Amino acid sequence: MNQYVRLSWESIKHRKVRSWLTMLGIFVGIASIVALISLGQGMSNVVNEQFEMMGVDKIMIMPGQNLQSMGLAGEVLSEDDVEFIEKIKGVKLVAPMLYKTVRLKYKDQMEFGFVIGLPTDESMDIIMSMGNFNIENGRKLEKKDKNKAMVGCRHTNGDLFDKKVRIGDKIYAEDQGYTVVGSMECIGSKPDDGQIYIPLDSARDLLNEQTKIDAMYVQVKDGFNPSEVAETIKKKMRKDRDLEKGEENFNIQTSEQLMESFGVILGVVQAVLIGIAAISLLVGGIGIMNIMYTSVLERTKEIGVMKAVGARNKDIMMIFLIESGMMGLGGGAIGVVIGIAIGKFIESIAAKTGYVFLKITFDPGLIIGALAFSFVVGALSGLLPARRAAKLKPVDALRY
Amino acid sequence: MNKNIIRLDSVWKIYKMDEVEVPALRGLDLTVKKGEFLAVLGPSGSGKSTALNMIGSLDTPTKGKIYLDGINISTLNESDLAQLRGRKVGFIFQVFNLIPSLDAVGNVALPMVFQGVSRESRIKRAKNLLIKLGLGHRLTHKPSQLSGGERQRVAIARSLANDPEVILADEPTGNLDSKSGLEVMEILKNLHKKENKTVILVTHDQKLVRYSQRICYLMDGKIIKTRRM
Numbered sequence: 225m226n227q228y229v230r231l232s233w234e235s236i237k238h239r240k241v242r243s244w245l246t247m248l249g250i251f252v253g254i255a256s257i258v259a260l261i262s263l264g265q266g267m268s269n270v271v272n273e274q275f276e277m278m279g280v281d282k283i284m285i286m287p288g289q290n291l292q293s294m295g296l297a298g299e300v301l302s303e304d305d306v307e308f309i310e311k312i313k314g315v316k317l318v319a320p321m322l323y324k325t326v327r328l329k330y331k332d333q334m335e336f337g338f339v340i341g342l343p344t345d346e347s348m349d350i351i352m353s354m355g356n357f358n359i360e361n362g363r364k365l366e367k368k369d370k371n372k373a374m375v376g377c378r379h380t381n382g383d384l385f386d387k388k389v390r391i392g393d394k395i396y397a398e399d400q401g402y403t404v405v406g407s408m409e410c411i412g413s414k415p416d417d418g419q420i421y422i423p424l425d426s427a428r429d430l431l432n433e434q435t436k437i438d439a440m441y442v443q444v445k446d447g448f449n450p451s452e453v454a455e456t457i458k459k460k461m462r463k464d465r466d467l468e469k470g471e472e473n474f475n476i477q478t479s480e481q482l483m484e485s486f487g488v489i490l491g492v493v494q495a496v497l498i499g500i501a502a503i504s505l506l507v508g509g510i511g512i513m514n515i516m517y518t519s520v521l522e523r524t525k526e527i528g529v530m531k532a533v534g535a536r537n538k539d540i541m542m543i544f545l546i547e548s549g550m551m552g553l554g555g556g557a558i559g560v561v562i563g564i565a566i567g568k569f570i571e572s573i574a575a576k577t578g579y580v581f582l583k584i585t586f587d588p589g590l591i592i593g594a595l596a597f598s599f600v601v602g603a604l605s606g607l608l609p610a611r612r613a614a615k616l617k618p619v620d621a622l623r624y
Numbered sequence: 625m626n627k628n629i630i631r632l633d634s635v636w637k638i639y640k641m642d643e644v645e646v647p648a649l650r651g652l653d654l655t656v657k658k659g660e661f662l663a664v665l666g667p668s669g670s671g672k673s674t675a676l677n678m679i680g681s682l683d684t685p686t687k688g689k690i691y692l693d694g695i696n697i698s699t700l701n702e703s704d705l706a707q708l709r710g711r712k713v714g715f716i717f718q719v720f721n722l723i724p725s726l727d728a729v730g731n732v733a734l735p736m737v738f739q740g741v742s743r744e745s746r747i748k749r750a751k752n753l754l755i756k757l758g759l760g761h762r763l764t765h766k767p768s769q770l771s772g773g774e775r776q777r778v779a780i781a782r783s784l785a786n787d788p789e790v791i792l793a794d795e796p797t798g799n800l801d802s803k804s805g806l807e808v809m810e811i812l813k814n815l816h817k818k819e820n821k822t823v824i825l826v827t828h829d830q831k832l833v834r835y836s837q838r839i840c841y842l843m844d845g846k847i848i849k850t851r852r853m
Contacts, residue, residue, distance in 0.1 A: 227737045231734075234730065531706060532715050533715070533782065536707065539706075617683055618681075
């Protein structure tokens, strides 16, 4: 075995350019599959983590027929709805929120940003967990707070304004000043991380909206099934609003349903990524077969020489199997390294532009699989022509 | 002592070219004694290379039997034939046929790889053979870095790797200048004289036959004349 490896290695070294070209074919494919699948995997991991934090006992209610319309057609939810829903069986807490894009000002610099009005009672935690808002410095908003604010991480890290916002500073929204009491950890999307959070009552004053609600989250009591509670809410709200089934001007989703619809989207994204990677792998595989095939046939005479000095067919097959397998494996290993590098590069670019969602997860199974695949493709594409050449009579191989 | 090491028993080789059958050997009978130096002489196309390939089991006869050291080689399978060839026969070709990726030592050691000789002994023996043939300063040179004469000497060293009884040389001087050719012939003569190897030399060069003990003249696939020196 050892001597075959040695012979194969000498041959690979001898044909450096050809060996590199062969490996190039496989490593492009492997690199793209490692990078793309790791990205897809990373993305779904991040999303799953977020949903896990959110918990399965939440229901989201928004105006409009579906999630996308977001109440743009004029449908609204109001404080009355909040009270109405709070009384429904199985509902533990209702957390209403109000939001709007406003002009934010800090130290004479103006930027646009989202202001979010949050309830300051215990139901605030529901919104915090649904939105993945976590305090980094300072404190959360409290009940007695008026004209206080929490800010997203782009305020405090100097990304939004030239000067970094600190706890205790005053930030202005539409000329109304708010004292910053807390700052958030980065969430991973630019708009989210540029938000400011103020008490719901302060937001009502600021936006001059006394009863409107833009969205609400419901936490279900222990022992109740969230989808059943969601169904009850839907039915009762329909009745309250005197609407037929199917023409609701609001929509209700449990966190489980949200997760599922995200899962479908992620699945499609991953399938596309895997598809692209599979194509490049196929192209790489065909490339390696091509080069291997011609290069082995070119060496038919060499095979004849080996037979003349006593090589059996199986010796020749072993030599070529090892040689092409090593090349496949080498190409695969380079591909894995490059794939990881590409993934990390994309991740760092994404992080710089604020998309922390693009995280890379490297599955050891994927890496082992990629290496095994490249070895097998390499070995097979070398073995087939070698088998043909080995089956020739020595005299015919020598005459080649 | 003078037992037959090679015996060809009315050997035919017929090549099929499209519809036409071209006989290269027509019932060739030949016996070679152990330790003999035989020259096979003939014009190109007389079948002398074909005969040599048959003896070395690189090719199979269409008809007839070939015995190598008493074994009918047509009864052997591919693997046994390769083993036998590797052990009993050393080839020297006109175009050297060295493996370009291996250095001189690697090329000489190659036949031993297929006989399962350990790496240590392979390298040792290969080096010794090369030194003996005056190539001690060329051990790690690749074939492309060697002159024609040096290449052929590496090839001779390779043919001796497994200490075979028979050396088959097919126009070994055909690609060499006269000085290198002479050196190669001297080496063959010494192998025959000092190490008692059986040497079969195929050539169309009349001048080379003086090294041999017996000459067979081949014409149209048959021996037409045999002469003892």
